[in-house]
Amino acid sequence: MSWYWNSHGLPFLPGNSFRDVTKCAFHRSQTLHYKNGFALPHRPGDEIGKDAHLSEQLLQQKINTLTLMTPDVRLEALYKMAPEEFVPAHVTLDKKVLRFYGYFQQDVLFSPDEVYRVRPVMIYYYLEDDSMLLFEPRVKNTGLLQGRLLKRQRVPHKERGDHYHYKDLNVDIDLDVYGVTFHITHCDEFTKEFMKSEGIILNDPRPMPVDPYTNGRKVPESCHITPSQFDQTHQFLTMDGKVLRFYALWDDAHRLYRETRTVIIHYYLADDTVEIREVHEQNSGRDPFPVVMCRQRLPKTLKPKPFPSCVLEVSEDEVDEYFSPTDFQVGQTMKLLSRSFLLYDFDGFTKEYFQTNHPEMEMKPIKVPKKVDIYHNRKRDVPPYNGFGSLEDSLQNCLYLIPKPPKKDVIKMLDNNLKELRYSATLNSKYPVDNSRRFILTYYLANDMISIFEKPGRNSGMIAGKFLEKMRIPKPGSTLENLDFYSPADFAIGAKVDVFGHRFVLTDADQYVLTYLESISNPLEIPSETLDSLRQKLGEGAAK
Structure with missing residues (x-):
């Protein structure tokens, strides 16, 4: 097993490592640098803390060896100073903007209050790419579309055919931008210093003219009068x-x-x-x-x-x-x-x-004679039903000039939605051919409407199907003043129902009819004769 050794000759073990107290840089070297004004990647020759790579150390030893050798030929050109680094214009002039202040006059047509308006603007000239931007300061409650008048772009010169340059700008001159004449009044301090450094003499600043319409809208100061003691x-x-x-x-x-x-x-x-x-x-x-x-x-x-007034x-x-x-x-x-x-x-x-x-004032009401209106006290007769539409619609035509739809019982419609009472009926007619016709009478509890459907009969010669649309059927003798419609209390077995000149006789009913009528909380709404006829008929059918 080989040991790692540090710069002091000791093995790299805990307790034998030492820190270089002379080292003051611990950052990593930059990998980008500028050459002729352009950013280029650069491989650093130093490690973290500016420690030279091993390859760089060997190269430096070779350079030191070569420097000790005396060259045979010496050229003065080798010892000249390096030229200055080139920096392009877009880097030098980046974020440097000239700002001029000016205005333009806008003609106002067909107005008795004003002839023209003076609208202030700010002209920005970007030295980076010779582009210009025109901006109008926003003022509240002017009613004008203010803000950026011209987006940043190079503006063409009207006379020369090329674009505007900062050398063409000065104070107290007219600037023609796409047919609109802007007059420059003054500029800021940076613009003055830049123009002075370029050898351009600026004209004397000119005050901004006053807009007559804006000046006329100013509220004059109130004159000083003796204040009233009343608060x-x-x-x-x-x-x-x-x-x-x-x-x-x-x-x-x-x-x-x-x-x-x-x-x-x-x-x-x-x-x-x-x-x-x-x-x-x-x-x-x-x-x-x-x-x-x-x-x-x-x-x-x-x-x-002292003289009569001519105003009201x-x-x-x-x-x-x-x-x-x-x-x-x-x-x-x-x-x-x-x-x-x-x-x-x-x-x-x-x-x-x-x-x-004011307790001293005596306030007592007096009686005044009331006007007797014969027209209002007269009884208003409702004209007879003309047969068009329902009875409620005809009554609305008599009560209002613009008829209003009759009011509906919304709670009743929600509680009795999709609830129907169905009865079997025959047609009571003087013609013998109508005795064989069978009908189904449906009563809708949501809106008290009735519909009649004729059942098809074999070889009857009658067109079966819908006999009567859904509608409310008034009882015989019902008038517009006293409307009375058919209800479940009138539908007993054997009862006769008159429907617009046709008379139907109820012969049977569904079991749900009896169940619903018995479940009604108020028994006085349904006569006992109706319930007895339904119980008798439905009981006989159950026995059969």
Whole structure:
């Protein structure tokens, strides 16, 4: 067995290993290097910690031996300094960008407020590949599509035919980019230093022109006036949602046909505004627009004017006093916007408010004569059934101008889904040929509909199949005012069912019919005669 030996001549055993205290590098050498500006792979000659490979040590010994030899011929070219390493432009100018600021004017057509707009832009010039990018700063609530106007690319020069170079850019010049003229106003500090290093003298910066439309939208500062001692914020916080309600009669005396309408006056305590709404009545001949006056502050007295006004609006400076809650006295007639209103009643909250805040005011409702409407008190007769559609559909045509579908009992439909009562029936007719015809009458518990199916008979000469679609069948004598339909309580054995001029006689039933009728919680719904006839008939059939 051979032993491994370390640099000190001792066997490589625990306790005989020593660390080189002079060693200060423990990293692995780089495997890439640049040559003429291009990254190339390179095989390192050192191991971890810059320890030379064994092959490199032998090579170094050979180099040391050769250096001790004196060359016979000495050439000065061998001792010249190596040329500087070449670095390409895309490496030197990487991530170096020139930034200019400018604007362009956009014409606005068919607008009375503006003729043009001044839109600022930023021009980025990338020195790496001579490409340019145009960007417009985003401003909120402008309604314009802002952001990148031109993606990064080389922009062609309009006059020379080639592309723009940074030597063509300067301050206070026009830049034509695809038919749009941009005017450069100034640039940043890096651009100034770069242009100065390249020997380009920049022009003096120019201020950015003001956009007239944007400047006109600025809200002017409010003038300083003496603040009011009345705290409107406290009034809003304490009185929000509290409204006084008065019932009044509006007397339209200025109209050709004088009439009186019932209105409701709302007084909002939060901001002292008044609203008037008309009480809409059906078939009054008026459109359903109940707002007589929208919510606003009503002036009570105005300041005297030296000359007549040519506008309808009244500003706050022209008003001497506004209406307050104390001006609304029940039992008196008051004028609001030159219209007379007689206050005759109020609600409970209004009564409580006046008792708490204004106990000196006597608020008592007055009685007003009620209008007698002969048309509304007249009994409305329902026209007779015309035979089209069901009875419920015909009734809806009489109740509404736009018919609504009849309401359905959804819970009943869900509970009795797919539940059917089937009966056997014969046709009671004056013709002897109809006596041999057999029918199956099906009653659907979900929607109280009935369908009739004729059973095929051999050599009967009758077309068997569906005799009646699913529908609700009214009883004889049923009217639109008093609708009465057939139900399971009417289907006893031997009972006669009239179906639109045809009379059927029930002869038999399924066992499920008796089971279902006996399971009904309320026995009064089904007559005892119906149950007895079913028990007798089904009992005889079971015995047979």
